[in-house]
Amino acid sequence: MIDFEIEPQIEEARKVTRENALKHFRPIARYYDEHEHESPEDLIDTLWQDPSLGMAGAMGGGVGGIGPGMVLLAEEMTWGDAGLMLCSPGPGLGGAALMMAGTPEQLGRFMMSYGQGNPKWGCMAITEPGCGSDTSAITTTATRDGDEWVLNGEKIFASAGQRALDNEGGFVVVWASVDRSAGRAGIKSFVVPSGTPGIRVEKLEKKLGIRASDTASLILEDCRIPYDNILGNPEVVVDKAKGEGYKKVFATFDLTRPFVAAMALGVGRAALEFVQEVFDKEGIKIRYGMPRNKLTSLERDYMEMEASWKAAQMLTLRAAWMMGQMSRNDLQASMAKAKAGIAVTKVTQKAVELLGPLGYSRDSLLEKWMRDSKINDIFEGTGQVNTLIVARRILGFDREQLK
């Protein structure tokens, strides 16, 4: 039955998450934006004590399991602060890859120590200096040597890469090719635990936004990992009918794209609420129900921002809901990501415009939210890559028919 009621336990978790965001994220958001590469140790400890307040809480869907709850909780967190949320200790995107493609044994081996001891992080390393969206161009290699894989190459833009490698129990999921001649089919993912010789952080990026989140360049030099650290089928299957080797029931992106869309929604909502607060203070009322040709330009802009936010939210909830229903959601995940990325980019940019000198000032967080939100139109597949995926799916075209 079509229903938009949020279960009481998710509603409650949402409330707690929002309170936490207000208490722990918002007050330090500006500081860590202006002190890039400093680490918010107190916050990390807080989130390690209670992982449900950070990314891990949302990734697993919190109380509701995988489904719309994931979207609603992630939204509350990035409403607090997107960069700080991304600092959350926990398995993160690397964990998502494990959950999607790992065996129970691998899950146990790499994830069991989460929740114990000191804070630790998981990380995903796909991008390279020479390739981003085109993962078939990955040049990092994994060569089998007896009971081991030997990894060589360079990775960039690895979120939490430094934290994952610097803390015991952390790991990086590295995408590498076992057979360069096989193209995409040769790409596999490998778990590299922290403390493994041959992997190191080369540098940390300086970014437009989400500055609290470390974005690392990693160098792999004869980095040796056990053979069974490979995720998914080690065989190179080029035959499409059998499915490509790295594909499991769900690809990692089917989870992470709605998640990123939800992150965008949180930042967008923060901006919308901020603008609304200014309107309230100035006695400006948004008149829902007026004929469009009688609206002020301000009202119209604001309503359009709200409506496009809502459109993005609906696609995101639906993508997450389908995942919860165990339905194939790759199309919906890409739609949600494409829509939310651009919608919130525009919402925050417009919000800065609407508030004039107030919006552009670093005295409030609005300009920061504009910078933060832009990443959602870029990572986990740019808006264009996701649009391309949608186009291929609705046309029934493969990558040769629509490049």
Added chain:
Amino acid sequence: MISFSPSEEQKMVITTMKQFATDEIRKIYRDCDEEGEIPESIIEKAWEFGLIAGSIPESLGGFGSEHSAVSGALVAEELAWGDLSMAMHFLSPALTAFPILEAGTEEQKAKYLPLFCEKARKYATAALLEPRFNFDLNELATSARLDGSDYVLNGEKCYVPLAANADLMIIYASLDGDTQGFIVEKGTSGLEVGEREKNMGIKALATYKLGLKDCRVPKSNRLGGEAGCDFTRIQNYSQVALSSMAVGVAKAAHEYALEYAKQRYAWGEPIASRQAIAFMLAEQYIDIEATRPMTWEAAWELDRGMDANKDAYLTKMYADDMVMTVTDRSVQVLGGHGYIREHPVELYLRNGRGFATFDGMAIV
């Protein structure tokens, strides 16, 4: 619990409507648009589905299902996917029936709702729009004034679907500054049905101007009786209906453009193999898929008895823009062929543009 899945019963209704739209509506809609007429036979068939009676309680002769804006939205989308003129025609009796069902007094319900449950088709409609560019549904120029035991209506209305045939209609007028509805029967003195209008789109649907010259309506026919009605809420039902129809029209246009783009070759490959075309199609699809659940959510709020004004209004605003863009881009995908009436996309564009105007012309 959040769910985007229609109930089994709703799925059956969707299938039935889709079938009807495919087998019947789509066979004749182009001719209907050219000739400005919808054949009696298909109007009869549509009536037999009991689209209105299905929402009326058994005690008043209906089938007794609960009136549901969500179910209504699903029906409206499928019918409008078939053809907008026909969707508006087939659902026009609801323009009288549903406001009475939602806001009428017990007396009004008992008197009028059984009419919509009869085997013989009823024509009924509503008059809200007025012929001026700055029409404001909250500040109508049409006025209602209490005079003894009657309300006296004066003013001018336009875009009144099927007014010439209507046995019954709700006329909206300003009563002391508030928009209120009045149930008016055919032949009431002072009710003058004007010429059939000539519109850019929805050409198969006959719409009329209406003159109200000291039109006297018994006091008891004010919608909701002495207490009146919550017009905003009625409007919200209408916004849901129109938004769903916009989704249906947009979907029809998108599907046509998509198929065309796969068949049409340029430089040795389908034009859909070019990102310039493929991206237009993908963006259309994303926006259609986003608008649909927005309409569902507003409808769901109405069904729950919640205040739906903000969501219904924003959804309608979004749907108006969405259907305009999607239908325009669909013409664009076909290029010169899109401009020729052999292809339906020009019809979708003409119809699509109307949604920003069609206030109060459909309801769920």
